[in-house]
Amino acid sequence: MMDGTGNVLGSQVVAALFGYVIGLQISVSSYRAGRTLASWCHLKANPHIFDAELRPPDNDRDKSLRFHHHLIARVIPSIVALVLFLLYLLGDVHWNILYYEKLWIACLVGPLGTLMRWKFSTLNGELESNNWQWFPIGTFASNVIASVISCLINAIFTDMNTAEDWSLTYDILAATRLGFAGSLSTVSSMVKEMVEISEKNPYHDKRAFIYSYGTLVTCCLLGLLVYSPMVRFV
Template identity: 35%
Template sequence: MDHGTADSEPRRSGSFSCRSSANSSLRRRSISLSAAVPVHIDDDIESGIVSEAGDIGDRALHSNRHSESGSLRFSVDHALQHGVAAPTSKDTLLDLNGYCSRDPPTMNTISPVSPLPDEIFSPLSTDAIVCSEDKKQDNKIELPKLLDYALCLIHLAVFGILGVLTRYVLQKLFGPGVADLTSDENILYLDLPSNMVGSFLMGWFGIVFKADICAVSDYLAIGLTTGYLGSLTTFSGWNQKMLELTVDGHWVLAVLGFLVARGFRWLLTRQDVSTGSGTSSSSSNWRVDSCKRHLAVMVVLILMLGLLWGVSGELLKREFSSGSSGAQLWLACFVGPPGVWIRWFLARLNGRGLGRAGLFKWVPFGTLIANVSAACIMAALSTVKKEVNSQTCDTVATGIQLGFLGCLSTVSTFIAEFNAMRESKHPWRANAYALITIFISFGLGILIYSVPVWTKGYG
């Protein structure tokens, strides 16, 4: 999140300007912090923010969901700059996710005691990237809720399909027959290049050029990160390749394959955040800041989606009977968008914790559920392919795996969350989160895929 720019406009002393979380709440206002004012942040609130380093889904978009807990927008610039105590009444407690809420954990004051740890504000937000608060943010038009949702979903769909196509191209480019660097037979699995590229690009789109992308359109930021990069990278495909290695008895390679995630984190953090120049004056002409421009963008994207689906449908009809990889790809383009949408909706669980008490807020349950469920369904479909062993079943199952499940699961968000936890006050949580995700996915995968293959002796 952008936290290095303080609001220069004067505010009344000790006041918190709150406004209702309406449809434009997609553009969450960052908490502007003065570098000269150290503050102390409650650990429980930090946990919630760190777990939202990846996705927050449609939570910031849907005003009704916020109203359930009395959530309100707010600005704390003046309080932070002047050491003003935050309100701690039952109805309005400070929530550093960007809202005044009735329910979040109590934080009695904003006290100039210790410096604000940079780690609680992750530089990444792969679902609803937020930009620093400025005058231009306040001038953005508030769109009707239905149009807000439609814009998000159409961006996710189009960029999700582009992510599927890029992942397929990278599989073919680095796989057998071309570069011959990856295969299903070793630790360098077919989806490794796409996972590496996606993690690398997340650093650029999520850190270096984040402000510039937000200056053009918040929906573009969602499309690029959650839609494109989330679909370009796939956790379920990664997990399945490790399961297939265990079936062949290559347990050591399977374990080493999971350690490749360390390399993804390295790629994610190589960019220099100081190179982000923010919004330049020349970008104002490209800013989508009116209802007309939003509608124009939506029309263009609808035409693109129609073209992508139309071409995919025609090519699928031609190649389906052949059972070629092309047929699997065109089917994947049809079923990919629902996977992105489900992941986006599940992301609302990130930063919420369990139950009314919000236990384990530091665990991004939305991403965890998306990755684990996709890995389990992927394993189940692989078992079905072994059992049925027909061309039609193989085409349909592989298309669903490549499209729907590849878009439902994500490595880029997983690594972004892992990195945020490593940079927090509790770095052990990163390893705990990784182990929870991998052990559950891999353990259930063994029961769903490996055990049936071993017991029935599938070839």
């Protein structure tokens, strides 16, 4: 859309940036609303946590329940993920639905993006400059790298015009974009960090603005630098 290649309306930089800004503001508003709603529900369901007089004494049964709840919270998502993976694999192998081939491959490469994202998060607050230690460089790097990977794959897709190209190679690239790059990038962490930065600093502070819009502009520019030359000149 920003490059304009293959688009009837041509390059639409302003419209694309406007859409990104609107999407970012909706994400921030949704995060704040969800956080407030979760606090209300938590207070309603657990009044004893906020009122010492209502707090029951701990006993072995409560500790056992907490352990089982913790175990269930870990086991159930794992079972659901495994079932979905097997269904996607079955849909590809048994019913020959090519769409599911992309999905089960994405399930395999997705954890790699998640682990890389987690590793990058350890870099947050590690910038040597005291003036920039507030900057979540790990999250920033994750989103930028994921955007570049997605743009690179999209550029490769523009040259895949033959029937042979729409095969396993296409599905692997599409799964990498969906699974690896999708898991590496993170809107939720970015929005959470934006809200925390804005709430920890004075109202007129520009740090949250620099982080949020700096991420958007950097991802767009680097994405165009990768995508446009490959589409126009290669």
